[in-house]
Structures are given as C-alpha cells and as structure tokens.
Amino acid sequence: MQKNFVIGVLSLAVLLLGSGGPAVGQGKGKPLPRPRLVVGIVVDQMRYDYLYRYWNKYGSGGFKRLLGEGFSYENAHYNYVPTYTGPGHASIYTGTTPSVHGIIGNNWLAREAGKGIYCTEDKSVQSVGGSEWAGQMSPRNMLTTTITDELRLATNFQSKTIGVCIKDRGSILPAGHAASAAYWFDNSNGAFITSTFYTPELPAWVTQFNHRKLAEQYLSRPWETLLPISQYTESTADDVPWEGAFRGEQKPVFPHDLPRLSGLTPAQTPASAPTGGETTATAKAANLDVIRSTPFGNTLTLDFALEAIRAEQLGQRGQTDFLALSFSSTDYVGHQFGVNAIETQDTYLRLDQDIARLLAYLDKTVGKGNALVFLSADHGAAHSPEYLRSMRVPAGSVGPRIMRDSLERKLVRLHGPGPWVQSYENQQVYLNRPLLAERKLSLAQVQEEVAGIMTTFAGVTRAITATDLQKSHWESGMLMYLENGYFPKRSGDVMVVLEPGWLESYHYPINKGTTHGSSGAYDTHIPLLFWGWQVPRGESVHPARITDIAPTLARFLHIQEPDGCTGTPLREVLRR
Numbered sequence: 001m002q003k004n005f006v007i008g009v010l011s012l013a014v015l016l017l018g019s020g021g022p023a024v025g026q027g028k029g030k031p032l033p034r035p036r037l038v039v040g041i042v043v044d045q046m047r048y049d050y051l052y053r054y055w056n057k058y059g060s061g062g063f064k065r066l067l068g069e070g071f072s073y074e075n076a077h078y079n080y081v082p083t084y085t086g087p088g089h090a091s092i093y094t095g096t097t098p099s100v101h102g103i104i105g106n107n108w109l110a111r112e113a114g115k116g117i118y119c120t121e122d123k124s125v126q127s128v129g130g131s132e133w134a135g136q137m138s139p140r141n142m143l144t145t146t147i148t149d150e151l152r153l154a155t156n157f158q159s160k161t162i163g164v165c166i167k168d169r170g171s172i173l174p175a176g177h178a179a180s181a182a183y184w185f186d187n188s189n190g191a192f193i194t195s196t197f198y199t200p201e202l203p204a205w206v207t208q209f210n211h212r213k214l215a216e217q218y219l220s221r222p223w224e225t226l227l228p229i230s231q232y233t234e235s236t237a238d239d240v241p242w243e244g245a246f247r248g249e250q251k252p253v254f255p256h257d258l259p260r261l262s263g264l265t266p267a268q269t270p271a272s273a274p275t276g277g278e279t280t281a282t283a284k285a286a287n288l289d290v291i292r293s294t295p296f297g298n299t300l301t302l303d304f305a306l307e308a309i310r311a312e313q314l315g316q317r318g319q320t321d322f323l324a325l326s327f328s329s330t331d332y333v334g335h336q337f338g339v340n341a342i343e344t345q346d347t348y349l350r351l352d353q354d355i356a357r358l359l360a361y362l363d364k365t366v367g368k369g370n371a372l373v374f375l376s377a378d379h380g381a382a383h384s385p386e387y388l389r390s391m392r393v394p395a396g397s398v399g400p401r402i403m404r405d406s407l408e409r410k411l412v413r414l415h416g417p418g419p420w421v422q423s424y425e426n427q428q429v430y431l432n433r434p435l436l437a438e439r440k441l442s443l444a445q446v447q448e449e450v451a452g453i454m455t456t457f458a459g460v461t462r463a464i465t466a467t468d469l470q471k472s473h474w475e476s477g478m479l480m481y482l483e484n485g486y487f488p489k490r491s492g493d494v495m496v497v498l499e500p501g502w503l504e505s506y507h508y509p510i511n512k513g514t515t516h517g518s519s520g521a522y523d524t525h526i527p528l529l530f531w532g533w534q535v536p537r538g539e540s541v542h543p544a545r546i547t548d549i550a551p552t553l554a555r556f557l558h559i560q561e562p563d564g565c566t567g568t569p570l571r572e573v574l575r576r
Helices: 002-018 063-069 085-094 147-156 170-176 203-211 215-217 258-262 288-294 297-314 329-337 342-367 386-388 402-415 433-438 443-454 480-484 546-557
Strands: 037-043 072-075 107-110 115-118 161-166 180-188 190-195 321-327 372-378 396-398 422-427 426-431 458-466 492-496 503-504 529-532 539-541
Touching: 002 037, 037 085, 037 170, 037 342, 037 546, 063 342, 063 529, 085 147, 085 170, 085 546, 107 396, 107 422, 147 161, 147 539, 147 546, 161 170, 170 180, 170 258, 170 321, 203 297, 215 258, 215 288, 215 297, 258 288, 258 402, 288 297, 288 329, 297 321, 297 329, 297 342, 321 342, 329 342, 342 372, 372 546, 396 402, 402 422, 402 443, 426 443, 443 458, 443 492, 458 480, 480 492, 492 529, 503 529
Parallel strands: 037 321, 037 372, 072 539, 161 180, 161 321, 396 503
Antiparallel strands: 072 529, 107 115, 180 190, 372 529, 422 426, 426 492, 458 492
C-alpha cells in the first residue's frame, strides 16, 4: 500500500509539472475580464425628463442608442442637498454624499480664514497653459478617493484616468487625486489648461489642439436652430419674459450673433471659408466665455475628449483606462434661458449628435462592446417661477442678499450691533461665532432664533439648526437630505428649506432662466444609463441613488470601491 501511495504521489507530480502545474509565475488561465475603457458622461443640469421630452427629435445614434442598447434606471435620485455641480460630480465618483467627501457646495465659508473658498481652489499650485486665476485648481478639498483613484490603485497606476470638462470642477473632481490628467477651459485664451498638481507642462498633443483655435471657429458663426424653428413644439415661444438675453442682445431670440457677442473679428467669414466649410479665425476675442452658454461648448469639449482618446491611446494599451467626461454647456444654457426654452431644446438636440459621434468613435477605436459607458447628471433644474405662475402653478423666488440683510437687522434688534451673519451660502446661515463668544451668547440659542426668523420669510417652509441636525439620524425625508449634505467643519449653522417650486434668484426680484439646489424632484431626479461592456438591455424603476454609481462600477471592474463609499451596487445592471 505504501508503494502504491508513493507511485501515486510521483505520478501526480509528473502530471502537474508536465501540464505547467501551479508553478509561481506561470499562467493560471484567462485574464480577468474588464472593459478596455470606461467613459463616465455627466451632463450638467440634465433633468430625467429630457431623455423623453425631445424623443421625437433625437437621432438614432445618441440618447436612443444608449437607451435601446443599454440599461436605464428610471428612478434615480440625489439623496442630499444642496444639489449643485461640485457636490454632484464628487458624489457620483466617490459613491458618497457631501457629509463624507466634504464638497458641500461650489463655494462655502472657510471659517478659519473668514472668507469664502471655491471647491477646487488651490493656491499651492500654478496654472499650466493659461491664466493664473483659472489654473490654480486641484482636488485637494475633496476628502475621499474616487472610483478613478481606485482604478489607478488597483492596477498599480498602469491605468490612465483623465478628466475633461469646460468647467474646472467638472473635470478635476471626477478625475480624482491620483489622476493621470485633468483639463478644463480657460476663457482668457480659449485653451484647455491644467495645473502643476498634475504636470509642469502641457503634453504636446494638448498644445497642438489648442493651436487649432476651435473655440474661435465655433464663435465665428451665428447660433441658429438645428431644425426649422417651427419644429420646436416641445418648447415655449422664442421670445418670453423669463428668458435671459446675452449681454449685448436686445432680446433672447434666434439667431444669436455669436461673432458680435464674443467680440470676434474673423479673418475669413463663413461665406469665404475654405472648401469643406472650416472657418479660420484670428483671435480678437474679448469674450470667449460666450461659448460656454451655447451648444458648441459641448462640441468643443467632445473634440478635446476624442483627441485625448487618440493621443493617450485610451482603451488601446492592454489596460483598463477611464475617461471622465462632463458636458457643462447644458447648465449655462439652462441657467440663462430656462427649462422650456428653444435654446435648451436645441442644445440637447446637438448634444444628442455629439453623443452619437462619441459612441461611433468608441466603436471604431476601442471596439464594439469593449467600452463601458455610464451617463448621468450632477443635478436637475426647476421651471422658471414666472413661467409656472403664468400657468397658475404655485412658484416663487427669494433674494439671498435680501434674506441675509433682513436677518442681520433682526439680530441687531435682539442682541445689539453686529455683524451677526458671517455669510449666507448654499441656503445656509453662517453665524459670526467669534462675536457670539465675545458677547457670551449661546450658539445653540442663537441658532434657534435664526431658524425661527428664517421661517417667517416668504417661500421658506422650514429651517433647522446644525445642533438639532446632529442629534439624530434620518433614513428618509427632508431631514435625510439635509443630514447627507451637512459636513460640520464646512457647513452653516442653520439650514433653510424653500417651498416646492421656489428658488433663489441672485437678481431678485427679476427672475430669468432657472437654477437648482433643492430636494425637489425637479432637482434630484436625473438620468442614469449604462451601456456597452457586459451591460444587459433593459430598465428598472427600482430606486437608485447617485451614490450607487461608483460601487456599481467597482463591481464591473473587480476593484475596491472608494474609501468613503456609502452607496450600494445596482444588481439589475450587474446580472450576466
């Protein structure tokens, strides 16, 4: 028996060695399945219903292709306030809320410094390729990792992760701390720039792209509607009082004279352009910023993103790469013209064409089925109060400066000369805590006084103190939204909640265009689409939170979710 046992062991050893065995360093089967490229698309200010409002005017290769070939979560919402661009991008990519990642708004009061701070502001870095004010940016104010960071960590930094957006925060926050690169647009020179946080100089391909002066080319032509204007039946009339005109325009109507509005003097007019229709324009532009508020800002963003895929060989190097791509002109157009404007519809029809161009390019370069794409938004938008009131729908607006000044006067009457209010930002009151301490006043007591005062203002439905907010935990309802958006070191002392349909107007009492920031469904309900690599076709009305995107991507990629992640993987889209 012992002899037979020895022979059996020797035979097994021979088989293992002859078949390659489990020897260290030798292959163990198929490689781990991963997509070649992940593309995250965030459409700034895209309401959920935009997927379907313009359905009959969309082409077949953009939104319809994503919905027809991919998976849609029809009931995806943000789960915190305020719903702004900075927090939205951070929450998508970190898988958590401002209460954890710390990006509580686009701006907030830095109490220690006694002044406001911008969400990606970083005076320790320098601009690369552009003006100083535009380039001193980094993700350092974000306190957690992103899914893009985790991909870099999981592949020993062999994966490339690149952020692209006209807005700095729409590029920097998604790309993460360990990003290969992040690029954004500088109005002063019409170029995509970066900062020394990422690199001491622009790559050659970025410099070459900037030399093409595409922003000036797009601004050298008037903005006319893509379709005959009579076909924009999903929108209100072209000339309505609640839309904002460009500076220098008499009315907010088509066509918009972009060459004049931008101060651009073309060397060749479109009529004398070379064969092929390309306009070569010389820069004499006083206001290249105009492109942000046109659909061509999105097209310019895509031009740059496609060049990044080509030049960096994203998804074509044997590693999974990640392109974080955000389209922000939808937000600028929405703020200026509103939810129901022809300009907004035209911007989405043109974005539909841009998305079709992106998907076709991915098919060509990365290969069909080899790219994993998701599309969502950083927040939605409210209807214009003036439009709603014209239709007898309850709505209104408040003036933040007026509210702050009124509160200050009431506190002076209660406690003597101030200043008692240090700031009013993100629908939050920041009290002058050093002054309270000097006058030996209880912070909790004054917070309660402020909450009571704020609820007397028109349009305010409730106000809650930071002290009360931290005493309990809420799983649903308005207090859940407030809790998830509250970060003690950065948030205010009293949180203010407006009535449904009400919004802040910084030009109060004039209301033009729209804004966002509330917990209303119009601000929280956004599209959430997955398409491409191993994505099943279908849809779900199961509730999904914006914080669920990052852990879902982590499961697709077989990597760790971000270190502050509080979301849950979405099971329906992960089924094989």
